[in-house]
Structures are given as C-alpha cells and as structure tokens.
Amino acid sequence: MSGPPVVLVPCPLCGADDAEARWSTPDRAFGVPGTFTVAGCRRCGFLYQRPRVRDDALAACYPDNYPRHQEPSPRVPFKGSAARVRAVRHALATALGYRAFEDRDASALTRLRAKWLGSRLRWSCPPWRGSGRYLDVGCGSGGSLGVARALGWTTVAGIEIDAAAASIARRFADELHVGAVESAPFAPARFDLVTAFHVLEHLPDPVAAISRMLAWLAPGGLLVLEVPNAGGLGASVFGRAWSGLELPRHLWHFSPQTLEALVRRAGGDVVWCWHQAKPRYYLWSVRAWLADRGHSGVARMTEQPIVYGALKLALELALPVVSRLGRGEVIRVGVVAGASGRSKPAC
Numbered sequence: 001m002s003g004p005p006v007v008l009v010p011c012p013l014c015g016a017d018d019a020e021a022r023w024s025t026p027d028r029a030f031g032v033p034g035t036f037t038v039a040g041c042r043r044c045g046f047l048y049q050r051p052r053v054r055d056d057a058l059a060a061c062y063p064d065n066y067p068r069h070q071e072p073s074p075r076v077p078f079k080g081s082a083a084r085v086r087a088v089r090h091a092l093a094t095a096l097g098y099r100a101f102e103d104r105d106a107s108a109l110t111r112l113r114a115k116w117l118g119s120r121l122r123w124s125c126p127p128w129r130g131s132g133r134y135l136d137v138g139c140g141s142g143g144s145l146g147v148a149r150a151l152g153w154t155t156v157a158g159i160e161i162d163a164a165a166a167s168i169a170r171r172f173a174d175e176l177h178v179g180a181v182e183s184a185p186f187a188p189a190r191f192d193l194v195t196a197f198h199v200l201e202h203l204p205d206p207v208a209a210i211s212r213m214l215a216w217l218a219p220g221g222l223l224v225l226e227v228p229n230a231g232g233l234g235a236s237v238f239g240r241a242w243s244g245l246e247l248p249r250h251l252w253h254f255s256p257q258t259l260e261a262l263v264r265r266a267g268g269d270v271v272w273c274w275h276q277a278k279p280r281y282y283l284w285s286v287r288a289w290l291a292d293r294g295h296s297g298v299a300r301m302t303e304q305p306i307v308y309g310a311l312k313l314a315l316e317l318a319l320p321v322v323s324r325l326g327r328g329e330v331i332r333v334g335v336v337a338g339a340s341g342r343s344k345p346a347c
C-alpha cells in the first residue's frame with residue numbers, strides 16, 4: 001500500500017535544503033501506510049521529517065480514536081481531604097503566583113506539604129499571569145481549559161482543529177476557535193498566558209505559529225510550549241524505536257537548543273526550561289526496540305502489571321537524575337516576546 005503524498009521541505013531553523021537520513025520507521029501507533037524518515041540538517045543539526053507528509057494529507061494521518069482528542073476529565077488539583085486542599089491552595093499561591101489563594105495563617109505542616117506539592121502541580125496548573133486571560137492552542141478535548149476554569153482564570157479560550165475534540169472542550173471555554181492557528185480570529189495582545197502542549201511538532205509552520213502566539217500576549221504575558229525532547233536520553237538510547245518519533249504525525253524533533261533557536265527565530269526568548277520524564281515513555285520505546293529485534297513476545301511481557309510495576313518503580317527512582325542532567329523525555333519552556341535581556345541561553 002502506498003503512503004500519503006510527501007514533500008521535501010528545507011530546514012525550518014536555518015533554511016538549508018540538505019539533510020542526512022537518520023531514522024526510518026512505519027507508523028507504529030495507528031498504521032498509516034508507508035515508511036517515514038527523520039533527517040538531520042547538515043548545516044544546523046535540526047531533526048525533522050524529510051520528506052514529510054504534505055499539508056493537505058496531514059489530517060488523514062489522525063484517526064478518530066487519536067488520544068489527544070479523547071482525554072479524560074481535567075486534572076483539577078482540588079481533590080482529597082480539607083488539609084490537602086489547603087496545601088494545594090498554598091502551593092498555588094506561593095509557587096505559581098495565585099495571590100487569590102494566599103493564606104498568611106497557613107500552618108507549618110500546610111507549608112511543608114505545599115512545598116512538596118508545588119513541584120508536581122507546576123506540570124498540571126498554569127502559572128498565574130496578569131488579569132487571568134488564558135488561551136490554550138491545540139486544546140484537544142479541553143483538559144487544560146477545565147483546569148484553568150477551576151483555578152479562576154477570568155477568560156478561558158481554546159483553539160482546536162479537530163471538530164469532535166472541540167465539541168467536548170467547548171463546555172470549559174468562553175471562546176473556542178475550531179480550526180488552525182493561522183485562521184484564529186483573536187486580536188493581538190489579548191491574553192496573559194498562552195500555552196501549546198505537544199502541538200508545535202504537529203504544525204506545518206512552527207515559526208509562524210510561535211510568532212502568532214507571541215502576538216497574542218499582552219505586555220508581561222507568557223507563552224508556555226511543551227514538546228518531546230529529541231536531545232533526551234530516550235532518543236540517544238533507542239534511536240528509531242524512541243517513542244517521541246511518532247511518525248508521521250510529528251514533523252519536527254526538537255532538542256532544548258534547537259527549540260530555543262526556533263523560538264528566537266519567531267521573535268521570542270526562552271526564559272526557563274524544565275525537563276520531565278515519565279516511565280511510560282521509556283516503556284513504549286523499550287517495546288518498540290524489542291519488537292524491531294523480533295522479540296514481540298518479550299515486548300508484550302512488559303505489559304503485564306507486575307513487570308510494568310517493577311520497571312515503573314526502577315525508572316521513577318532514576319528519573320529525577322535524568323531530569324536534572326537535562327536529558328528528560330519532554331521539555332517545557334517559558335517564552336516572552338522580544339528579548340528578555342538574558343545573557344545566557346535558558347536551555
């Protein structure tokens with residue numbers, strides 16, 4: 001069976017039209033026919049799908065059961081006992097800027113618990129900014145919008161290209177644009193925070209998309225981007241079996257350095273860079289790696305709860321080290337418009 005139509009595009013980072021094939025894989029997740037290749041730019045090293053699926057054929061690469069379009073309920077942090085909720089509120093106030101939740105009389109125990117919670121909550125709760133106007137680009141079924149609504153954001157808006165996902169997201173949104181980033185009607189300088197989680201690697205023109213998102217920021221606003229890290233441990237160890245490749249849906253494969261350079265090209269500046277590594281990302285890579293070597297039986301064994309549990313525990317102990325070394329599976333960066341005045345790169 002022949003695959004979708006493809007096109008050769010130059011490197012979006014430096015414009016060079018010369019790249020060396022690095023990894024080729026079929027679509028491991030949804031079985032789009034064909035073999036897809038990631039190449040490294042010979043001038044700047046940026047990794048991207050080359051040739052890549054043509055713009056008009058991209059939508060057909062996403063099946064109806066695409067996970068991003070069927071996310072579970074929003075991960076609202078106010079769960080559990082009254083004591084836990086007090087600690088969550090304190091963590092939001094102290095670590096993420098939610099002054100509305102400030103409690104000067106919090107006990108020492110609440111403060112301690114809040115400190116521990118803060119490092120986890122920062123991954124699921126957006127940092128408060130300005131007067132609380134929030135836009136999530138590529139909002140899927142609205143998980144992040146639901147969290148923002150529960151946290152008291154004053155305007156909650158989304159952009160989603162998939163109509164079915166958008167219809168689920170709509171219940172959390174004041175405004176929702178169903179369509180592409182380029183066609184979204186929002187006026188410039190309208191939002192205090194714009195986020196795009198695992199979106200950039202899917203968009204045909206990432207530089208144009210970032211500069212559009214930066215234009216939506218009000219003065220003092222923040223853009224938060226999250227992508228798989230092609231400079232992480234998983235990509236070096238597993239190569240073509242790395243779970244972040246996700247061909248043919250991922251068009252670009254960023255490292256912290258190439259993401260920072262791309263952001264600068266779009267007129268922004270990275271002010272911080274966090275790493276994350278979830279055990280399941282490595283497990284997916286391990287399974288693909290084993291399957292590539294004809295050990296599908298062993299690969300299936302890793303799905304057994306006891307094997308999965310043991311691997312998960314081992315990985316959870318090792319992951320903080322990986323993250324501290326800057327070799328996580330996922331990177332999240334904070335971006336401001338224009339120059340931040342930083343003298344050193346953030347990544």
Ligand SMILES: [Zn+2]
Pocket residue numbers: 011012013014015016041042043044045046
């Ligand atoms: Zn390049």
